[in-house]
Every structure is written in C-alpha cells, then in structure tokens.
Amino acid sequence: MKTYHKFLLFILFIAYAPVAFGQTKDDAKALVKEGIALHDAGKYDEAIAKYKEALKIDPEYPTAYHEISYSLFSSGRGKEAIVYLEKLLTLDSKSGGAYDMLGSIYDDDKQPDKAIEYYKKGIAANPEYQRLHYNLAITYLRQKKYAESESCAIEAIKLDPKHASSQRTYALATLGQNKRLCSLLAFCSFLLLEPQTKRSTEAYEYIDKIFKAGADQKEILMTTDKDTKEISPMSFAESSIIMAASASKALEKIGAGNAQERLTNELKMVFTATSKESAKVNNKDFFWKYYADYFGKLAETDNMETFTRLISLTAYKDENLQWFKDNNAKLSALDAWVTATKREF
Template sequence: MKTYRSLALIIILSLSVNALFAQNKPSHTDSLMKAGIALTDAGKFAEAVAIYDEVLKASPDSKPVLYEKAITLNIMGKHDDAIIILEKLLTSISTPNVYAALGDAYDMKGDFDKATSYYTKGISLWPKDRNLWLNLSVSYSRQKKYPQAQAAAAEAIKADPRHARSYQNYAVAAYLQGKNAEALLGLSNYLMFGSNNQSLGACNVIKSILYAKPNTNADPVAKLEQETIAGAVTVATAGKTGLAPIDSLVLQLTASYKAIQSQENQFGSSFFARYFGDFFGAIATTNYMDTYTRFIAVSLSPQDNIAWLKAHNDDVKAFNIWLNTQKRQTE
C-alpha cells in the first residue's frame, strides 16, 4: 500500500503547476522547477528538495514551489514537515490538490481521522474530483474499511471513468468483502485498459474467483455473488474436457457475466447493476468474447495471446467499434 500511495502522490505531482494554482510563476524559476519535478519523478527526493529550497531563497512565498516541496517531503516520509507547509498554503489558496495532499500526509502518518476530514472537506467543495475520491478510497482500504473504500472508488469511477486505478481499488475492496461478482467485473474493467506489471496478479485473482467455492458464512449478498459465479462456471464447463486454458476461460467468463447480469439487482448497488452488470452482460452476448478474453488475459500467456490478437486484427477492430457504441450509465 505504501508504494500505491507514493504513486498517487506522483500522479498529483505530474500535473501542471499553473493549472494547480492559477498563479503566475516567476519566469526565472522555470528551469529549476522542471529540474526539481524531474528529480522527484526519478526518486531523487533530497536533491529535489535542495532545488526547491534554492528557488525559495529568491521567492519564499512561491505557492507552487512550496506545494512541490511539500509533496516531495511527504514521499520522503517527512509527513510533519509537509503538513506544516500544506496547512499554511491552505490559508491562502484552496484547490482540490492541496486538500488531497494534506489528506495524503495525514494518512501516511497514520492519522486517519484527520486524513478523512481533509478528503471529505475537499470533496464537499469539489464533488467530482477523482483524486480526492480515490485517495479517500485508498485510505479506507488501509483502515480495512472495505465497504467505504469500495463506495469511494465507485465515486472516483463516476468522476473519471477512464482512470484504471479506480477500478482496481474498487475491485480489491469488493474482493476483500467476499463480493466476488463486483470484484470480477471491476478487475475485468481494469484489465481492459491494457497490460501492465500488475495485470498478471489481477488475472490470477480472477481465476481464483472463478474457481472459488461459496463461503457459507459470508453475508447474504457476498454469498449470493459467490454462488452465482460458482453455478455459472459449473454449468459452462460441465462435460467439457481437454479444453485449452484460454478456451475454458472464455466459457467461464461468458457464463459468469451473463449470470451476474441476471442477478445484478440483488447485489445492493444500482451503480454496479447499471455500470458493470449491464455492460459485461452485453459483452457476453457478442461474438467478441474470444477477442476480449485474449486481450484482458494477455499476461497469462503473452506470446500466444499477442500472436492470436495480431492474427485476428479484424476481430480486434470490430470489437473496438462495438465498444465505442456502448453508452454506460454512471448515475
């Protein structure tokens, strides 16, 4: 989780300083600021802070420089130093990024009450800010408050449906509650953004969900989700022997998506039913499940799946055209 938090901070860091603060930055600091940000991105945090301090000698009240210094200090683990700077900034400037940074600093320090207060205050001012919602979700996950983490991640998805990490956090929070249908579709959506160094782990969690036996001690919704998938997988593969792993996965996902859609209104979330259940249920009725499954499961067998996708380029194009026609409801 520590790595994930740092990543979230670096994402914030990469935003334009002018866009963050809408202030005029002294032109002579441009090159130094760029150098400082580049050093932070490279993990050379002490060197970055030294550059920011050099700039601050000439412009001690420069809000963009103070912000960048605070972000870097927080990544270094110097949370109290970062908090002093950020709380001072908040008295003269109000942006969602400052609230998010303060929430991150308190969160990484372990003061979850203060972290939550800054995230929620920021959200009250900017209810559609994805970073605030996602960072709140991550904080709840660290506190093992998984229902709240999933709900916050859902709001991050609504704010920015094109952000992969929001789906990942949504899925993980659902999985840790035993809500396997919500976890399966969340991870399926996450993998549609393309392969990365966490794709194999996501694929392996999907496989564990498909083969999981229902937990009789789970809460009613989680139990229903688990039973829905287990029943669908059993029917899909009954009497079928000698299947290649990828062909088995196509059958299991197709059956699971259809079964989840048929039960979606019983899982307690209208957002899940409309945004996830309907969408993946629709995919399962197309002729593109082979293409789709090969794409999201590239990391399970990269050489074979990539070769297949290249050989079926027309199918890939047709699937992309179909995807572009789909309208998903977030509200």
C-alpha cells in the same frame, strides 16, 4: 521642499513598482520551473533549494508551496512538507492537491484517522478532485472498512473511469464483503485497462479463484429483497458464477475445449445472466448500470473470445500474444467496441 521630494518619490514608486513587481514574479516562476526540471530528474534536494529561492522572492506563490511539498514528499521527507501545505491552504483553500498530499503523508506515517480527516476535508472543499476519493478508498481498504472503501471507489471511478487503480480498489473492496459478482466484473473492467502488469497477474488470479470457489460450492444461498420479499436479482446473478463454473468443471473432466474456451463460456454465462437480472432492477445503482449492463452488451457481441484472451494475457502469455498476432483484426474490433460503447453511472 521636503513635501515635494516625498511626492516625487511616491510618483516614482508608483511608476516603477509594477515593472519591478512583474520581474520578481517572473523570477519566482522561472525558479520554480527550474525546480520542476530538477525534480523530474530525481534531483530533489536541488529542486527544493530552487523552490526556497522562489519563495524568498514571492512568499505568496502557491505553485512554489505545492512543488516544494511534492519534492519533500517524494524524497521521503513528508513531515517537512506539512508546514508548506498548510500555508498553501491559506492561499488556496480549495487546493485538492494540498489536502491529498497531507492525507498521504499522514497515511504513510501510520495515522489513518488523520489521513481520513484530510481526505474528507479536501472532498468537502474540492469534490471534483479524483485522487482524494481514490486515496480515501485505499485508506479504508487497508483498515478493512470495505463498505466505505467501495463507496469512495465508486466516486473515484465516476470522476475518472479510465483510472485502473480505482477499478482495482472497487474490486478488492467488494471482494472483502464477499460480493463476488461485483468483484469479478470489476476485475474484468480493470484488466481491460491494464492487461499486462504485475497487478494484472494478481487480478486474473482473483478471477480464477472466484470461479474455482463457485465450482466447489455445494449450495446456492439465495437472499430475498427487503421490499418485495422475493429472491433478489443479485442472488440470481451471483448464482450464475456457480452454474458457469460447475458447467466448466464438467467440460474439463471430459476434456471438452481448452482453458481459454471454457473461460470464455464462463464469462459469457455470467455476463448474460447478470444483464438479464439487471433488467428486473428498478432504480439501478452503480453496479447494475456501470458493470452489469456494460458486460451484458459485450456478451452479445463477437468480441468475447478476444476479451477473454486480453484479460488472461498474463496467464497464457505466449499463446495469447500469438493469437493476437494472428487475429489483429479481432483485437481492433474489441478496441472499437470499447471506444464506441458508453458506460452509464
């Protein structure tokens, strides 16, 4: 009789366990959903409480671990999130978000080496997770490891070409290495994506400084290619900044053209010269394909004035806004060109 009773209980458990299991899973999901809504409303403590309730119901629910970690991190309690993120990685070893958040927590805690360790582990586990490459580039940039930052920024751009912050990071990393041409074109690329923010003002100021430094430079330093021993295409392309800036300075002295016209001429000269040198390069790297060839194509169009006004929007705001109002068709033409023109890596 006891055997029959145990057997009956077992059958009942098998019959009803799936329904109960499904309900508890749904309850946990519902709580996490409520928590996300609270997080979005800035009610982090209440959100965290919801996630904890969800984890009591389903201790193996990865999304709950991610969301509670994010709310803790967002509320300035990043260290408390570490235990949840480590648990998340036991459930999902390829969670790029977990590695990225751990890296950010350690970076904020002034432990850059630990942050780099987690970013690299994350990239190894999930190389397609863009923010790992981007945040690693940022950490290297803060340490003034500019070459490493440049390399990581390139990977971040490849994964998300429309991520303006990655373009900006590449520009700053190359500027830190005195690769002014790379930086100039990268800032131009950044401003195409983000033309009117505080960061846009900073980016335009860097462009202006690069040209002013070129105008003041007395000598052109030319380097030779390590294989051919001839002057490298990059040296010729870099020298175009000096020539364009010097020509612009001469025009300014005699009062020829306004600032926007002179900037348009400077950029067109640099883009054209860089594109010409790019044609000489075998086995082109990221810079030549993504920046040099792209802006060389732009220089061949009628969109240069519109482009110049867009990237200098914050510097001449009232003038440029009025110009765009009067020339809406030209702005549309630039937008159509950008949309239609493919960029290579």
